Amino acid sequence: MTYADIIVDISHEKLDKSFQYLVPEKMKDEIQVGMVVSIPFGRGNHVRKGYVVGISDEPKVKGIQLKSVAGIENDQETTESRLIALAGWMKENYGSTMIQALKTVLPIQKKIKAQEKRWITLLISREDGEKLLEELSMTRFKARIRLLEALLQNENGKIETAWASKELGTTASVLRYFEEQGIASVESDEVYRNAVADAENIPHVAPAVLSISQQMAVNQILSEWEHPDPRPVLLHGVTGSGKTEVYMELIDKVIKEGGQAIVLIPEIALTYQTVRRFYGRFGDKVSVINSRLSLGERYDQFKRAKQGELQVMVGPRSALFTPFGRLRLIIIDEEHESSYKSENSPRYHARETAIHRAKLEGARVILGSATPSMEAYYRAKEGEYVLVKLEARFEERPLPRVSIIDMREQLKKGNRLALSLELREDLSQCLKKGEQAMLFLNRRGYAGFVSCRSCGHVMKCPHCDVSLSEHNGRKLICHYCGYETVKPDKCPVCSSPYIGGFKAGTQQIQQVVEKEFPEARVLRMDYDTTRAKGSYEKILSAFSRHEADILIGTQMIVKGHDFPDVTLVGILAADLSLNADDYRSGERTFQLLTQAVGRAGRGRKEGHALIQTYSPDHYSIQTAAKQDYEEFYQEEMGYRLLMDYPPAAHMMAVLGSSEDEKLLETAMHYLGLFTGKIYAGKDLHVIGPAPASVGKVKDVYRRVLYLKHENYDLLVRIKDRLEEYIEINSGFRKVNIQFDFS
Ligand SMILES: Nc1ncnc2c1ncn2[C@@H]1O[C@H](COP(=O)(O)OP(=O)(O)OP(=O)(O)O)[C@@H](O)[C@H]1O
Ligand SMILES: [Zn+2]
């Protein structure tokens, strides 16, 4: 037996549900996810249209008489219906309501309904028009005659399509005839704003001649694409190896075959350079969306995409849902970035969602990074993805030389500044030579960990091996298991009293730098200096024109930027991300440091980088200094296996929030108990519930329960059962529950 999950109406919040129908034998081979079908619905069995969002061999509930699908509406598998099918998949796999999933996937259609006017304009001269009318009057094509008459009568030779269809009975086929014969054109009067900033001034760039290794990478990818079901490609190329050139070559192929491509990039800071590069190569086939565009501007871009005016869309996570009709390629650049994971329900990951969309559309996926996520590299090793490598920089330019600066020694040398003596020396050399430097203050994941400035010891959870977080200045808490201890006033290792939180800011760094190097021109890029529209572009373009010598910033300045005159990179407080209260902190640190180091020496001059740290022996720091991904991966995978963290196992977080702390505690406790009842196997690890990393936001308390298991589908099934349990239990009415998979 075949069953179809069908959504009936996407505009009614009440019907936020899919319904299961039987698929009659004769439709079994034809029915597909995304198709529009007709079904009997409700008590009166009125025939309604529905979208197929899933197909299975098993009924969801046994022993119930299901209705059957009445018919398949042929030719109705549209871009939109495929996106709706994608939403159905997201709902099932990430846990959310169907409406939330639909709003994610079709965000714009739900908000704005366009009142677009289209015009039919006469293209031929009036004389030719009169002649044609004479010829036509001999035929039986009355609708053509009526339209031509009306156009000739109108002073401007221009009438509205809506009017023509109502008053003259003009059909689409009549319009097609007029267009094909070159008699008239049909155009909308909306002038679409170009979303590419400063587009007129971007010079056209001819395709680069690929290096041998780039060409080999392209060939490897193309040969995978010859398979009927090509696997996703993980393009692992060191910083500055020219991954973008590889992307552009493949996009070019796709466009020439009549296809379309989506390029995801992680943050707005990147769009300035990346968009320029893509626009330079492909011109106005390219557009961009980002969160700084107005709703109307975003709408325009999606509409242009839908109408086939665009071939390439560049943007952040949400660009994944660009309604292209012939989508053939999805590229996710800097694949390891955490911004590809949604923070709202459905908490989807762009990587998996892209792979699923590609499957529905017949597209391929490329994931690119110099520092792949553990998940992606693991999948590539397992053969689920194809691993393609670029092992050297373009033109064999050397990777930067890296020194690790042990900050514990600085304290002994009497230097209490955030800049080490070594970094100050190198900065002054760099300035003397007229080269540029970047100072990166690592603020990512700063969550109140406690460490010793004398010996570097960090207070960690004895059960989870993650940093403990300070609460109210007195307690230390683990955000995975809830372990608590009193904050010590002396270091338990070296007895030093210098144990406490870590404080540093970009502004302070700027003051220090300006005092030490009064002649240097300094730019700062952080949250405060980039709030105004256009400020990213301003700072980055000023720096790239060498109008400043030093750029100081947070992680914003690290990723993807290509400044050929930068020869020195200084990384301050490398430990901050290492000590985040998260099992991914080692991975994040390695990625940030490797990417930051990778900004140096990209032009013809050699680069140098300094990493300042209190934990010089940590493998994340050691391997980032060597820029040795493989060695890092082996170490990190050992830890993940030992602790059962992803990708060694799958993890589902059950996030509860409520204004009532007691109620929340009880509710989460019962969810934990119920989980034990659903699945009693020893291989399911249930951890917590514990207060969430940010335990209380605006008077709303938050707690988390973690479940770990090797089998993703098992976790999804547990999620389904928990959802049912929550729905029927009144104790959850004032508790909000969300699911988060990793
Ligand atoms: N085939 C080529 N011809 C000319 N220049 C190239 C070529 N390949 C790469 N480059 C240049 O080398 C530099 C680095 O390339 P690119 O920015 O594409 O690297 P990347 O792999 O994306 O780096 P990262 O991961 O660090 O962002 C750029 O300035 C780029 O223009
Ligand atoms: Zn100590």
Ligand SMILES: [Zn+2]
């Ligand atoms: Zn713990």
